[in-house]
Amino acid sequence: MTKIKGGELIADHLIRAGMPYVFGICGHGNVGMLDALYDRKDHITMISPRHEQTAGHMADAYYRVSHQPVATLTSCGPGSANIPMSLACAQADSSAFLAITANVPTSQFNRGPFQETYMHGQASFPDSVKPFVKRSFQPSRVEMLPLALRQATNLLTSGRPGPVNLDVPYNLFQEEADTALEPMNGAGVDNRPGAAPEIITAVTDMLLAANAPLIFVGHGITISEAGADLTDLQHRLQIPQVASPNGMGSLDMADPLSLGFIGRNGTYPANQAGRRADILLTIGARFDDRSASSWREGYSWNIPPSKLIHVDIDPTEIGRNYEPFMGIQADARTFVRQILAELDRRGVTRHEGTKSWLAQIAGWQQEWDSFIAPNFEIDSAPMRPERVVRDMMQVVPDNAILVPDSGAHHNWFMQFWKCRRPQSMLNTWGYSAMGFGVSGVLGAKLAAPDRPCIAVVGDGGFTMTPHVLCTAVEYNIPAIWVIWNNYAWGAIRDLQHGQFGGREIGTSFTHGPNSEPYNPDFAALAKAHGVDGIKVSRSSDFRDALGAAIAANRPYVIDLEVDPGVRPPSTGSWELPPLQAPEPAFGAPWRPL
Structure with a gap:
């Protein structure tokens, strides 16, 4: 064995584990790790989005498409505090990535140095993510890294996949030790038990x-x-x-x-x-x-x-x-x-x-088709939601990857989208995190560079994480964002109208004395970032715009105005106690005698 820095150990392990990317944000707490990655640029690529939440969603989506985990890298304090939402989203949907978080130097534990989480324990950031990861490892010496790395990587995909946290004190990235990576069998963990x-x-x-x-x-x-x-x-x-x-x-x-x-x-x-x-x-x-x-x-x-x-x-x-x-x-x-x-x-x-x-x-299918069919043909401005889904199904190739965000638009794609292949519709379902689709489409495109990758995102969700446009340009990631522009947090506005008598507050996007609908010009915003953008208000214009976006093979934004007054026809129910659960809009519950 020869002396090796902790950051070099980590980087070498990621390469050996077949991780082609690290999605991360720089900080004083992880600069030693960045230095190790610099020497290995030919073997592993560092991509730096503009927010840690985006890094996590990118890693999550990358795994869902490729079933190959990658790593994220965040700095101590607020840098890592931005990633729990991504971890929670991945955990709820059984998706895996290795979240490497930096922490303060071990010699300064419990002294309250810059950005230490210390109120209930020294360097206790891992407590923040424990509900959202399969395990959190916090080695305190370089010699502890090889075991932690092996265990963390095996745990990612053993049993039910999920994210794992490796919390690394600042000094471990730069300190040296006479140690080496532990062997890993090529067969890995047997993850396919059968029934008797x-x-x-x-x-x-x-x-x-x-x-x-x-x-x-x-x-x-x-x-x-x-x-x-x-x-x-x-x-x-x-x-x-x-x-x-x-x-x-x-x-x-x-x-x-x-x-x-x-x-x-x-x-x-x-x-x-x-x-x-x-x-x-x-x-x-x-x-x-x-x-x-x-x-x-x-x-x-x-x-x-x-x-x-x-x-x-x-x-x-x-x-x-x-x-x-x-x-x-x-x-x-x-x-x-x-x-x-x-x-x-x-x-x-x-x-x-x-x-x-x-x-x-x-027979049930025929009844349903007769009920829904007329709305797919309506040409209107703004567009009807059903027409959006239909036109996308007609234009988008079968090998495309659809990445919906959380929001009212998602219900329409649940009901009407016909997914042709596995791993080609990535949903934030269990935790339903806004920003997953907006950010995740970047990771999906990196995992499948030869397939069109399209995020359908609400106007609210997009304005939470619009900095994805910077990353798309910087790293030449030709993702497409279709922004479902209904000038509101539409799903919650619908709930106010359905359950609270239309007592609407805090849900519509308005401006001025007459409360006119307001949103930024998303196409102009895209162009300001160096991304192609177009605004579409009428149904008849959407198909050509989407086809052009796919053919362009560049980052592209379609600002799509969608009718906010049309709601998906419920065929089941959803109860939020103590509110009264709504009855189906089509069909009726059935219980056997």
Whole structure:
């Protein structure tokens, strides 16, 4: 062994772990790490956005597209205090990145030096992120770094993926020690446990005997890269699928077996099937309130009498919201392949026992299509939301990556977007952090440079993190932002109108004595940053503008005026106690006798 600086150890480890990027912001607390990265510029790229929250969302989205974790780097005090939102967003959606945070020198712990978090413990910044990470490591000597680095990296993607924090005191970046990185096996951690053989036999028996089977998928099926195998299983057994947002695309949503999103703003066929399924095979989904109509009986699910088979790699999610008939801790892809192998053993290549069930679903689909179809054709100024989604589906290529932000616009894409591939629709779902889509599209584009990457973001969310335009220009990242301009925090304004009699305060963006709608000219703002920008107010102009943005292969902003008075038709419910839960706008709850 030869003497090596702590910062060099960290940088060498990131390279060895296959991390091509560090997304980070400079500060006096991490300048030693920056110096180590300088010497390794040919092997790992440092990208510096203008805010730490953006760095975290970029790393989160990068993982969702590539399933390769990368690292973030932030300085002590406020620099790292800006990253908990990104960590929380990643943790809630089972996405992984290594958050390297700097801290004050160990010799100054508990003296209250510049930017130390010390009120309840010395250098206690890790306490700030513990609810949002799988583990926080804080080595206090250079010799402790190799073990912490190995453990942190393995933990990122073992079991349920999630972010991990490595908190490094300032002096460790620059101090030297006679130490070296610990060996890491190329095989890594076995992250694909399967179910017991007798369980596979029992599940297969249940699926083959079911009259109205349904498969419900979440992000777990996407993370496990089980889409192709699941598609094979569904085609063989002719079982329809409903999805939570981050499970969308595991089955091509143009497939007749794909019923779309289930829950408050799900599709009518999805909720109808959920209410009536006799066997519900759920893989990698956790029955959150929005995909379960706040667990109200008969609105999205009836569990029981529906028999729930709940498969998840995280045992804490099995039975959290619904008691399963059968709970199975397993990797999604391994489990699906086990079922396929059992079908092969039995010689089952096609199961036709669901014909009447699928015919019933086709009837619900026809009712739903008749109800929604007219609004997709309306040409108006400002645009109707349905028309925005339709035009994007017609213009955007199948290999594009859509990165919606949190906001009213997201409901429309949940209900009507047809995702064609896995890992091509990235949603901030569990924590629903504004800024994820605005910032994450940069990380998505770095992970998939040959695919169009489009963020659909609200005007409120965009103005939280508009500095992404600087990063796009500095690093030549040709992302596209479609800004859903409805001059409001629209989702909350809708809630005020629906539940508080229109007592609107703090939600609309206005200016002047007559309270005229106000927003900056986003196209002009883009051009001021060196980004192409255009304002679109009429439906007939949007398709050409979006096509031009995709063809340009440069950073691009479309300032799109959308009608704020049109709300998505609820087919489920969403309860915010003690407010009265709304009834579906289309369809009605159903409970078996």
